[in-house]
Amino acid sequence: MKKSELYRHLTVNLDLALEAHEILRGETGTEVPGVRMDEERYEHCNVTTITIETDEGVKEMNKPKGRYVTMEAPQIRDNDRDTQREITQVLAGKLTELMGIGEDAGVLLVGLGNWNATPDALGPKVINKSLVTRHLFKQSPNELKGKLREVSAIAPGVLGLTGIETAEIIRGIVEHVKPDLVIAVDALAAGSLERIGTSIQLADTGIHPGSGVGNHRAGINEENIGCKVLAIGLPTxxxxxxxxxxTLDVLLDELKTSPTLYKIYKGLNPQFMQNIMEKVLSPYKGTLMVTPKEIDSLIDVTARIIAGALGLSLHPGINPEDYERYLQ
Incomplete structure (x- = not known):
């Protein structure tokens, strides 16, 4: 059975467009129709941009039209400040490209997720570290013009804590504050262990909170909240x-060194292998999520990187060399 079909059967949703694209290309051996991929390499990270351009691409990828920029930086785990500083600045550059707003634009930062659950606390932690300025503009707007943008922020919690759909909360704030752009930060589900805490995705299509873990909530996008939305996500x-x-894929690769065993394995019915997986995962079919024990430190580090990149991209007056002074 193809991996894409297996994931569909087990209701596994891949939040990273890069991973969905890799699976489709691997299965067909050809480029995905209506989808363009561009790559850039930096000293401590690689950046891949997946652009879904046509309705056919939307159908194949199961994602809206738009740009999905993924930064892969395994060295985030090393906790080296110089490396993190470069990653922050590259991320800030990509944010600036996607935002496309003027110096007088107002921005609302939204930290999605549950601050009581560590793997889901990325959004609130980013908000806690971000520089907000909207209240300052009422006091001295002339001094701030050209140096800082008008930024407000909120961590609205989750439906289980508030009883209110997050999209409804954000729409109400947007109607009152009237920002030019909403930037939503959320934790994602990855398709590989290597990408936990080391891959950051930017998307100009908005976000569907909880889709990666099977909790499908109302989408936070321009259609639902009445404002352009840029999403920042990190797999946790x-x-x-x-x-x-x-694991089965790795086993198959290892068995290739033994032709006899490989022949037996290849002769197994795909449905037989699927049944084994379902028995192992029962009674949590499609809903059992795994996170590393050091996720708390990974969240702290990546929240600092994302908050720093937001500060650099939103506020022209912040010097790239000392942006950390503006983190909360």
Whole structure:
């Protein structure tokens, strides 16, 4: 069974457009129709931009038209400040490209997620570290013009804590504050363990909170809240079904060194292998999520990187050399 079909059967959703694109290209051996990929390499990170351009691309990728920029930086785990500083500045550059706003634009930062659950606390932690300025503009707007943008922020919590759809809360704030852009930060589900805490995705299409872990909430996008939305996401969990599938793939590769065993394995019915996976994952089919024990430190580091990149991209007056002074 193809990996894309297996994930669909187990209701596994890949939040990273890069991973969905990799699977489709791997299965067909050709480029995905209506989808363009561009790559850039830096000293400590690689940046891949997936652009879904046509309705056919939307159908294949199961994602809206738009740009999905993924920064892969495994060295985030090393906790080296110089490396993190470069990653922050590259991320800030990509944010600036996607935002496309003037110096007088107002921006609302939204930290999605549950601050009581560590793997889901990225959004609130980014908000806690970000520089907000909207209240200052009422006091001395002339002094701030050209140096800082008017930025407000909120961490609205999740439906289980508030009883209110997050999209409804944001729409109400947007109607009152009237920002030119909403930037939503959220934790994502990855398709591989290597990408937990090391890959950051930017998307100009908005976001559907909880889709990666099976909690489908109302989309936070321009259609639902009445304002352009830029999403920032970081994988913090992996579905156990993904790990099971990857384990079988690695096993198959190892068996290739033994032709006899490989022939037996290849002769197994794909449905037989699927049934084994479902038995192992029962009773949490498609809902068992895995996160590393050091996720708290990864969240702290990446929240600092994202908050720093937001500060640099939103506020022209912040010097790239000392942007950390403006982190909360």
């Amino acid at each position: 969990v992996v579905n156990a079904a993904v790990i099971s599938g990857n």
